[in-house]
Amino acid sequence: MTTPTSTTMKKLINNPDNVVKDALAGMAAAHADLIRVDVDLQLIVRNDAPVQGKVGIISGGGSGHEPMHGGYVGRGMLDAACPGAIFTSPVPDQMLAATKAVNGGAGVLHIVKNYTGDVMNFEMAAELAQADTIEVESVVIDDDVAVKDSLYTAGRRGVGATVLAEKICGAAAESGMNLKQVADLCRKVNANGRSMGMALTSCVTPSAGKPTFDLGGDEMEIGIGIHGEPGRTRMKLGTAAQIAELLVNPILDDLPFKSGDSVLAFVNGMGGTPLIELYVMFNEVNRILKGRGVTIARNLVGDYITSLEMAGCSVTLLRLDDELTRFWDAPVLTPALRWGA
Amino acid sequence: MTTPTSTTMKKLINNPDNVVKDALAGMAAAHADLIRVDVDLQLIVRNDAPVQGKVGIISGGGSGHEPMHGGYVGRGMLDAACPGAIFTSPVPDQMLAATKAVNGGAGVLHIVKNYTGDVMNFEMAAELAQADTIEVESVVIDDDVAVKDSLYTAGRRGVGATVLAEKICGAAAESGMNLKQVADLCRKVNANGRSMGMALTSCVTPSAGKPTFDLGGDEMEIGIGIHGEPGRTRMKLGTAAQIAELLVNPILDDLPFKSGDSVLAFVNGMGGTPLIELYVMFNEVNRILKGRGVTIARNLVGDYITSLEMAGCSVTLLRLDDELTRFWDAPVLTPALRWGA
Numbered sequence: 001m002t003t004p005t006s007t008t009m010k011k012l013i014n015n016p017d018n019v020v021k022d023a024l025a026g027m028a029a030a031h032a033d034l035i036r037v038d039v040d041l042q043l044i045v046r047n048d049a050p051v052q053g054k055v056g057i058i059s060g061g062g063s064g065h066e067p068m069h070g071g072y073v074g075r076g077m078l079d080a081a082c083p084g085a086i087f088t089s090p091v092p093d094q095m096l097a098a099t100k101a102v103n104g105g106a107g108v109l110h111i112v113k114n115y116t117g118d119v120m121n122f123e124m125a126a127e128l129a130q131a132d133t134i135e136v137e138s139v140v141i142d143d144d145v146a147v148k149d150s151l152y153t154a155g156r157r158g159v160g161a162t163v164l165a166e167k168i169c170g171a172a173a174e175s176g177m178n179l180k181q182v183a184d185l186c187r188k189v190n191a192n193g194r195s196m197g198m199a200l201t202s203c204v205t206p207s208a209g210k211p212t213f214d215l216g217g218d219e220m221e222i223g224i225g226i227h228g229e230p231g232r233t234r235m236k237l238g239t240a241a242q243i244a245e246l247l248v249n250p251i252l253d254d255l256p257f258k259s260g261d262s263v264l265a266f267v268n269g270m271g272g273t274p275l276i277e278l279y280v281m282f283n284e285v286n287r288i289l290k291g292r293g294v295t296i297a298r299n300l301v302g303d304y305i306t307s308l309e310m311a312g313c314s315v316t317l318l319r320l321d322d323e324l325t326r327f328w329d330a331p332v333l334t335p336a337l338r339w340g341a
Numbered sequence: 342m343t344t345p346t347s348t349t350m351k352k353l354i355n356n357p358d359n360v361v362k363d364a365l366a367g368m369a370a371a372h373a374d375l376i377r378v379d380v381d382l383q384l385i386v387r388n389d390a391p392v393q394g395k396v397g398i399i400s401g402g403g404s405g406h407e408p409m410h411g412g413y414v415g416r417g418m419l420d421a422a423c424p425g426a427i428f429t430s431p432v433p434d435q436m437l438a439a440t441k442a443v444n445g446g447a448g449v450l451h452i453v454k455n456y457t458g459d460v461m462n463f464e465m466a467a468e469l470a471q472a473d474t475i476e477v478e479s480v481v482i483d484d485d486v487a488v489k490d491s492l493y494t495a496g497r498r499g500v501g502a503t504v505l506a507e508k509i510c511g512a513a514a515e516s517g518m519n520l521k522q523v524a525d526l527c528r529k530v531n532a533n534g535r536s537m538g539m540a541l542t543s544c545v546t547p548s549a550g551k552p553t554f555d556l557g558g559d560e561m562e563i564g565i566g567i568h569g570e571p572g573r574t575r576m577k578l579g580t581a582a583q584i585a586e587l588l589v590n591p592i593l594d595d596l597p598f599k600s601g602d603s604v605l606a607f608v609n610g611m612g613g614t615p616l617i618e619l620y621v622m623f624n625e626v627n628r629i630l631k632g633r634g635v636t637i638a639r640n641l642v643g644d645y646i647t648s649l650e651m652a653g654c655s656v657t658l659l660r661l662d663d664e665l666t667r668f669w670d671a672p673v674l675t676p677a678l679r680w681g682a
Contacts, residue, residue, distance in 0.1 A: 010541040010561075012618035012654060014580045019621060022581070026620030029627040030640045066616040200351040220351070239355045240363070274612045274649045275407040277353035279367030280360060286370040299371045303644070308615045311650065313353060338680050 009209045016206035020063045020085060027070060031335045034074045042094055044070040045080045049102045055173040055182045056080070056102030059111040059166060060095060061118050062087040064205070065226060068163060068305045071336030077170035078334070079108075086205050086308070087227045089117030095125030099134055107135035107179035111165055111186060113158030114142035137183035141165055143195045143316065145254045146223030146231050157225050160268050160316030161193030163304045164328070167337065171330035185327070189318065194251040197314030198231070198243060199224040199270060203307050222246050226270075226307045240277070244284035247315045252292060257319060259293025264328060266299065266316040271306035273313055278302065281313055289317075298328055304336070350550045357547035361404045361426060368411060372676045375415045383435055385411040386421045390443045396514040396523045397421070397443030400452040400507060401436060402459050403428040405546070406567060409504060409646045412677030418511035419675070420449075427546050427649070428568045430458030436466030440475055448476030448520035452506055452527060454499030455483040478524035482506055484536045484657065486595045487564030487572050498566050501609050501657030502534030504645045505669070508678065512671035526668070530659065535592040538655030539572070539584060540565040540611060544648050563587050567611075567648045581618070585625035588656045593633060598660060600634025605669060607640065607657040612647035614654055619643065622654055630658075639669055645677070 013019045021039050028037035036045045050056060059069045060082035069081035079102035082094035099108045108129065112122045119140060126136040142153075143161035150157050169186045177185070199221045202211035212228035215221055220238065223231025238246070257263065267282045269275070282301050289296055297320055305314070318324065331341035354360045362380050369378035377386045391397060400410045401423035410422035420443035423435035440449045449470065453463045460481060467477040483494075484502035491498050510527045518526070540562045543552035553569035556562060561579065564572025579587070598604065608623045610616070623642050630637055638661055646655070659665065672682035 010558075010578060010652060012541070012581045012584060012614060012622050014582055014621070014625075019617060022624050023617045023620040026622070026624035026627070026642070029637070030620065030623050030642050063617065064615075066620075071616070200353070217351075237351060240353045241355055243353060271615045272613045272650055272652075273353060274405075274647060275412070275644065276360060276364045276404060276649070279364035279371065279407075280355065281353050281367070282371050283363050283367035284355075286367070296370070301367070301371050303616065306615060308617070309613055309652065311351060311613075333680075339674075339682075341681075 009204050011206060013206055019206050020083060027335065034333065034335060041097055042083050042090065043080065043097055044073045045101045046073050049079050050104035052104045053106055054104050055106045055177065055179050056104060056108040057111060057169055057173055058082065058098040058102055058108060060084070060090045060098065061113050061115065062089060064308045065305050067336030072166050072334050074334030075341060076174050076330060076332035077166050077337065086207065089115065089121050092121045092124040092128060095122055096128045099125060099129040099136065103134045107137065109169060109179060109182050109186065110136060110138040111162065111169065112138055112140045113162050114140050114155055115152045115157065116154060117152065135179055137179050139183055139186040139190065141190050143190060143193045145194050145250050146196050150225055151229040152227065159197060159226055160195040160266050160305055160314050161190055161318065164193060164264065164266065164316065164318050165189040167332060168324055168327040170332065171327035174330065189324065192319040193316060194254050195314055195316040196247045196251055197224050197226070197270065197312065198222045198247060199310055199312035201272065201311040202228055203271065203310040205308065224312060226305060228307065240280045241284050244281060244288055248285055248288045251315060251317050255319065257294055257317060262295045262297040262320045264298040264318040264320055265289065265296040267301045268305055268314045268316065269303040270310040270312040271303055272309040272311040275302065278313060285315055297325065350545050352547060354547055360547050361424060368676065375674065375676060382438055383424050383431065384421065384438055385414045386442045387414050390420050391445035393445045394447055395445050396447045396518065396520050397445060397449040398452060398510055398514055399423065399439045399443055399449060401431045401439065402454050402456065403430060405649045406646050408677030413507050413675050415675030416682060417515050417671060417673035418507055418678065427548065430456065430462050433462045433465040433469060436463055437469045440466060440470040440477065444475045448478065450510060450520060450523050450527065451477060451479040452503065452510065453479055453481045454503050455481050455496055456493045456498065457495060458493065476520055478520050480524055480527040480531065482531050484531060484534045486535050486591050487537050491566055492570040493568065500538060500567055501536040501607050501646055501655050502531055502659065505534060505605065505607065505657065505659050506530040508673060509665055509668040511673065512668035515671065530665065533660040534657060535595050536655055536657040537588045537592055538565050538567070538611065538653065539563045539588060540651055540653035542613065542652040543569055544612065544651040546649065565653060567646060569648065581621045582625050585622060585629055589626055589629045592656060592658050596660065598635055598658060603636045603638040603661045605639040605659040605661055606630065606637045608642045609646055609655045609657065610644040611651040611653040612644055613650040613652040616643065619654060626656055639666065
């Protein structure tokens with residue numbers, strides 16, 4: 001058999017250079033009922049886009065975080081996603097093409113995770129779209145409480161709240177809200193959402209063929225970024241209960257969340273952690289929140305914003321009100337998230 | 342920090358002995374709208390069970406394959422699941438309790454994966470239930486074409502087709518079919534479904550704390566079982582295209598699938614493989630099937646029957662007809678699979 005690259009990288013791929021395009025071709029074949037895929041341009045568009053009179057919503061960023069964002073394209077969530085190379089920002093041309101493809105005359109919202117490349121390229125794409133008389137609003141998500149600045153970020157990183165913002169804003173756009181209203185709602189999600197992640201192992205990017213960072217056999221990294229950016233601290237492996245405290249307490253203290261608050265609790269797998277462990281973590285998160293008088297009214301448990309095959313998890317809490325809850329509950333029909341539709 | 346066990350095992354757990362119960366408590370907290378969980382007895386029951394006049398469907402087996410089976414309890418799929426310890430059969434008492442909890446007077450179907458412990462214990466539970474005047478039918482799933490006999494199995498192992506059988510039979514029971522009809526439908530799924538899996542890495546069971554088997558840094562195991570049982574052959578790592586051929590061709594030849602057939606293609610992750618790689622694999626599977634004149638009419642891509650954090654995948658093909666397609670498409674509302682409801 002032909003070994004794709006070195007013997008240290010074990011992946012179900014053909015060639016490190018073609019992973020994103022091969023996966024996009026697979027998505028196109030699997031989900032033709034929901035999405036159109038331009039494999040060359042690296043663009044995933046909702047099947048019925050542009051929807052006339054509806055605010056269009058696009059997002060994008062480096063690949064390697066699947067199902068984010070392409071898995072969230074469909075009715076009630078994103079109108080398009082533009083994936084870059086693995087852990088690499090998409091280019092303004094992709095974002096502009098996505099913006100044009102979903103503009104139904106009511107303008108387009110760009111949901112941007114706070115990484116320097118993404119922010120810069122989305123700004124350029126917004127200017128180009130506006131020059132083309134498409135109204136654009138941009139909202140930057142920066143929910144990660146772990147660190148102030150980071151390897152690829154000025155300010156806080158954008159992580160789990162992005163998934164929630166895409167779902168909630170997608171429902172709002174579907175309900176007929178205008179561009180300003182959907183953008184304000186997105187800012188509200190970001191203002192009320194906080195996250196923190198951790199890693200048990202590094203991931204291996206196909207182009208590098210070796211671990212992004214080194215972590216000892218008995219160590220974990222608390223506050224990890226979704227590209228393996230350093231977190232707050234590296235320490236000896238802890239129990240699920242201890243890890244949950246290390247993630248949840250900084251989140252609770254930051255907003256701050258208060259006794260009596262009702263939240264959506266999102267326990268996310270980084271890609272290489274089995275579901276059984278995510279439920280163990282959810283149980284610990286639930287225990288801590290109960291002790292603080294915070295009620296989990298909605299939840300999401302699974303792999304939704306990943307870092308290739310990294311083992312680890314992140315916790316996101318979103319303080320809910322009736323509006324956010326209603327839009328969270330609304331029907332959604334995408335490759336990765338579907339209910340009520 | 343307290344290290345849960347040795348430094349070679351990195352898991353989000355508290356204690357190797359409590360993983361299953363902690364995860365069940367997490368599931369109970371996360372999905373109270375869909376399921377009731379008896380953590381002590383290790384039993385997950387649909388919230389509104391028993392449904393009077395409906396055939397009840399239960400399944401079960403060792404834990405470590407999440408979301409199977411507990412994630413499939415809910416409207417349109419299973420009425421109950423009884424998880425054993427990790428990679429260990431549940432006991433007859435669990436199965437009997439599940440059978441009683443879901444019996445709405447129309448009898449209960451046991452869907453049993455072909456592992457010696459599962460088969461033996463489900464047989465005992467069926468006898469006990471029948472002595473209690475509950476009508477029981479049992480169907481053993483044995484869709485894995487990799488090997489004739491295996492470490493824990495006489496005959497072929499039951500793998501991916503189990504997920505499809507649970508979905509399809511769940512919809513059939515919901516539609517009002519009687520016990521004999523639902524059991525016959527389950528046999529039809531098994532007769533028309535074939536699977537084969539492969540691993541890039543071993544998994545580590547919490548109780549063992551070390552890899553279940555050893556695999557070289559440049560090796561893969563073709564035909565792996567979901568507990569790490571040996572497959573057909575161990576060989577040098579291949580590309581996604583090569584691996585797809587090694588899995589799909591034995592499946593196609595076995596039934597055999599023929600040009601003109603319409604199939605459900607299920608590309609399943611073993612737990613530690615990122616979604617982007619599963620779409621790469623789906624693309625290759627689609628390419629091979631097209632070349633053989635087989636049409637993918639339905640598909641499922643993701644982690645549905647796993648082996649803890651094993652890296653690898655399996656492919657299941659189910660030959661479809663109108664009846665199977667209709668029941669596959671019917672609404673389902675469970676923690677892990679939901680659409681149209």
